[in-house]
Amino acid sequence: MKKRIGIIALLLAGVAPLPLAAQPMAGREAQEEAEQASHQGVGKVVSVDRAKLRIKLAHEPIKSLGWSAMLMDFSVANASLLDGLKEGDAVRFELGKAKPEDLVWLIVKIEIELR
Ligand SMILES: [Cu+2]
Incomplete structure (x- = not known):
């Protein structure tokens, strides 16, 4: 036993x-x-809220984050990032964090995609 x-x-x-x-x-x-510090994405501007420093994007899949294509509201790191952006613009953007421990990704770079 x-x-x-x-x-x-x-x-x-x-x-x-x-x-x-x-x-x-x-x-x-x-x-x-x-934990990768930044991620790249592309999408289309749905709306811009300059007062709240927010932008709504219909973004394409972001593989590095495991995100599928979706409609999503983002905060931007500063007001000037929204300069010249309007509904319907095709954009290329970069997501980053204000602090490494933050859970939320915000837009740290965004530019109109020329094609
Ligand atoms: Cu998303």
Whole structure:
């Protein structure tokens, strides 16, 4: 009886750590990806709110963030980023964070895409 328990304990010790070790690793990789300092996107201007320093974009997928295409409101880092932008403009933009620990991405660069 004692011997069998010992074998089970060994099996548990040998097998259990594998999935446990694999998971934090995958989590860490995903986190590193999200911790990338900036991300590039393209999209179309839906509306601009200069008073609130916000812009609504219909953006294309942003692979580096795992985002699909969607309609989304962004804050901009400063008012001058909105200069000259209007509804319907095709834009190329960069997302960044005011502070590294922030959860929200804001627009730190945006320019009308010339095509
Ligand atoms: Cu989005």
